[in-house]
Amino acid sequence: MSLTPEQRSRITLVTGVIGADTHIVGNRILSMALEKEGFKIVTLGALTPSEDFIKAAIETAADAILVSSLYGQGELDCRGFRDMCIEAGLEDIVLYVGGNLVVGKQSWDEVEKRFTDMGFDRAFPPGTRVPGVVEALDADLGAKAGIVAA
Amino acid sequence: MTQNAALLIDFGSTYTKLRAVDLAAGIILGSGQGPSTVTSDVNIGLDAALADLEARLGGLPDFKHRLASSSAAGGLAMVTVGLVKELTAEAARLAALGAGAKLIGAHAYKLTDKDAAGIVAGAPDILLLAGGTDGGNEETIRWNAEKLAVAGLGCPVVVAGNRVCADDVAKTLADVGVDVRIAGNVMPEFNVLDVEPARAAIRDVFIERIVHAKGIDRAATRFDAVLMPTPAAVMDGAKLLANGAAGYGEGLGPLIVIDVGGATTDVHSIADGKPVASGVLQYGLPEPHAKRTVEGDLGMRHNAHTIVEAAGPDVIRTAADIDTADFERILAAIANDPERLPETEAERKLDIVLAESAVHRAMQRHAGRIEIKQSVTGPVTVQYGKDLTEIATVIGTGGVLAHSEDPERILRAALFEDAAPESLRPKHPRLLIDNEYALYAIGLLAGVAPDGAMKLAQNVLHHDDTETPNKDTQHGQPPAA
Numbered sequence: 001m002s003l004t005p006e007q008r009s010r011i012t013l014v015t016g017v018i019g020a021d022t023h024i025v026g027n028r029i030l031s032m033a034l035e036k037e038g039f040k041i042v043t044l045g046a047l048t049p050s051e052d053f054i055k056a057a058i059e060t061a062a063d064a065i066l067v068s069s070l071y072g073q074g075e076l077d078c079r080g081f082r083d084m085c086i087e088a089g090l091e092d093i094v095l096y097v098g099g100n101l102v103v104g105k106q107s108w109d110e111v112e113k114r115f116t117d118m119g120f121d122r123a124f125p126p127g128t129r130v131p132g133v134v135e136a137l138d139a140d141l142g143a144k145a146g147i148v149a150a
Numbered sequence: 151m152t153q154n155a156a157l158l159i160d161f162g163s164t165y166t167k168l169r170a171v172d173l174a175a176g177i178i179l180g181s182g183q184g185p186s187t188v189t190s191d192v193n194i195g196l197d198a199a200l201a202d203l204e205a206r207l208g209g210l211p212d213f214k215h216r217l218a219s220s221s222a223a224g225g226l227a228m229v230t231v232g233l234v235k236e237l238t239a240e241a242a243r244l245a246a247l248g249a250g251a252k253l254i255g256a257h258a259y260k261l262t263d264k265d266a267a268g269i270v271a272g273a274p275d276i277l278l279l280a281g282g283t284d285g286g287n288e289e290t291i292r293w294n295a296e297k298l299a300v301a302g303l304g305c306p307v308v309v310a311g312n313r314v315c316a317d318d319v320a321k322t323l324a325d326v327g328v329d330v331r332i333a334g335n336v337m338p339e340f341n342v343l344d345v346e347p348a349r350a351a352i353r354d355v356f357i358e359r360i361v362h363a364k365g366i367d368r369a370a371t372r373f374d375a376v377l378m379p380t381p382a383a384v385m386d387g388a389k390l391l392a393n394g395a396a397g398y399g400e401g402l403g404p405l406i407v408i409d410v411g412g413a414t415t416d417v418h419s420i421a422d423g424k425p426v427a428s429g430v431l432q433y434g435l436p437e438p439h440a441k442r443t444v445e446g447d448l449g450m451r452h453n454a455h456t457i458v459e460a461a462g463p464d465v466i467r468t469a470a471d472i473d474t475a476d477f478e479r480i481l482a483a484i485a486n487d488p489e490r491l492p493e494t495e496a497e498r499k500l501d502i503v504l505a506e507s508a509v510h511r512a513m514q515r516h517a518g519r520i521e522i523k524q525s526v527t528g529p530v531t532v533q534y535g536k537d538l539t540e541i542a543t544v545i546g547t548g549g550v551l552a553h554s555e556d557p558e559r560i561l562r563a564a565l566f567e568d569a570a571p572e573s574l575r576p577k578h579p580r581l582l583i584d585n586e587y588a589l590y591a592i593g594l595l596a597g598v599a600p601d602g603a604m605k606l607a608q609n610v611l612h613h614d615d616t617e618t619p620n621k622d623t624q625h626g627q628p629p630a631a
Contacts, residue, residue, distance in 0.1 A: 012285070012286070020523065020524060020525045020526065021525065021526065022525045022526070022527050022530060040285070042340040046431075047431065047433075047523060047525065047530065047532070055234045055236060055237060056237075056340055056341075058233065058234050058287060059233055059234045059237045059238055059282060059283055059286055059287055059337070059340060060282075060283045060285075060286035060287070060340050061282065061285075061286040061287040061288070061289075062286075071526045073526075
């Protein structure tokens with residue numbers, strides 16, 4: 001069930017491109033599109049260290065962190081991300097990751113599992129469109145943010 | 151005698167200082183000085199200073215304005231509390247410093263009972279409570295208000311955090327009898343700084359409460375108002391100089407003021423500090439347009455020993471070109487006599503080197519820096535803090551500069567160094583010296599007589615037109631390098 005823009009305005013998302021990655025365009029388009037759908041977006045931009053995602057999420061009481069990685073180093077950059085969130089008191093925060101997460105031809109199922117094992121709630125393959133992300137956010141956060149009955 | 155005169159009073163920690171200003175001509179008519187007697191009866195020092203001024207002027211004019219600033223009785227002692235250290239906690243710190251405070255504590259995240267007890271024991275004059283962006287985290291600021299209330303905090307509190315819960319937070323404190331004011335959030339949106347509302351609230355509390363608490367209002371019939379802490383007056387003077395006053399002349403544009411004092415070295419920059427080079431990414435918290443930093447370990451007298459320790463005793467002594475016996479003797483003498491003026495040639499030389507070292511370090515800490523980060527697409531230049539390389543004016547103030555025969559030499563220690571290009575200090579500014587210690591007076595006048603204040607500024611700031619070279623080519627490496 002999808003949320004209304006008014007309901008989404010009570011949900012705060014932190015977005016950014018992790019690590020030494022400068023590929024900002026896709027992340028920016030996603031951020032603008034999600035904002036247009038009604039979500040409150042905190043954009044960190046390119047070259048963002050993992051701890052900056054967490055600091056921003058604490059201060060803004062964010063409901064989810066959306067991590068982009070386009071340069072193939074995502075697996076290294078995202079290692080321990082969930083643990084850092086737990087350490088910072090963000091046990092329940094929703095974590096998504098998306099982009100070109102690994103180098104070379106690998107089966108998506110394996111890649112997805114690797115990231116969900118790391119503590120990400122969802123991983124998105126290259127070519128994901130905005131409506132798919134919105135649908136996932138509505139489903140995961142509607143209940144969690146107390147907007148619709150669980 | 152002029153009909154358009156103003157009296158500007160600085161209730162300092164050691165002296166009560168006066169400046170009588172002719173607002174029409176924009177000149178200092180005379181100065182007076184008396185001891186600081188805030189801890190006993192503020193009137194005694196003020197009487198002595200007025201008598202001194204009267205003797206120099208041959209009578210006192212009928213002052214149109216009588217305004218004061220104060221740094222007496224420990225200055226405006228503040229504690230700041232925020233959430234994330236680099237975010238709202240830093241924003242709160244910047245706001246308090248910009249309001250002219252002396253920070254005696256800066257806290258982040260949730261306070262423990264012990265933290266709160268320590269804050270209460272430190273007896274700050276004002277506490278600034280921040281935390282959470284608007285609509286963001288509420289838990290921590292609520293928790294911290296609770297802890298402070300339980301610990302029995304007695305001082306006024308300015309709440310400048312998440313506006314969604316500001317009323318509740320204020321109520322928690324008001325319920326235990328705390329004087330609480332709500333100001334706009336120091337960080338309303340993530341990484342957006344808005345320190346002015348908090349600064350204004352701090353200033354209101356200062357005028358309404360602190361002036362009385364410090365006993366300065368015992369002399370209340372003798373002046374119109376104590377407007378602000380003295381460092382805030384210096385900052386207001388710097389702002390007027392930079393921005394000008396509508397209808398009363400253009401300002402000098404972005405500038406830096408370096409105030410070398412006995413206990414601290416303050417640096418004020420009035421500049422946005424955006425990257426000068428193209429393609430530079432700005433990182434971290436944006437800094438306020440009017441930014442003040444205070445270096446508590448860099449002072450010419452109380453903290454001369456920490457200047458020496460930081461640079462290394464041999465470096466300082468060699469740069470001053472004095473022998474070991476003199477060096478030890480002078481350091482011992484000045485530590486015990488904060489207002490001591492240099493008497494011998496050796497003392498003068500050491501003072502210059504200490505001041506250079508303090509200016510060098512204070513400017514390095516205040517200025518932004520660049521770092522080269524490696525990305526897959528090649529190196530990227532990232533800037534933290536303000537780029538001050540193209541600042542056109544640097545103003546020096548404080549006793550050591552006013553008394554020195556070569557104040558420009560001291561100020562040149564603030565300049566850009568080819569050997570440290572990552573530190574974004576001014577490259578080729580004009581160097582001005584506030585010989586008359588007039589910046590606080592200019593700041594106090596800025597609100598009531600901006601035209602007179604501007605004229606005064608133009609008349610009293612001296613500069614050397616002949617050269618503004620990079621100090622590397624002039625005096626070799628500074629001792630603190």
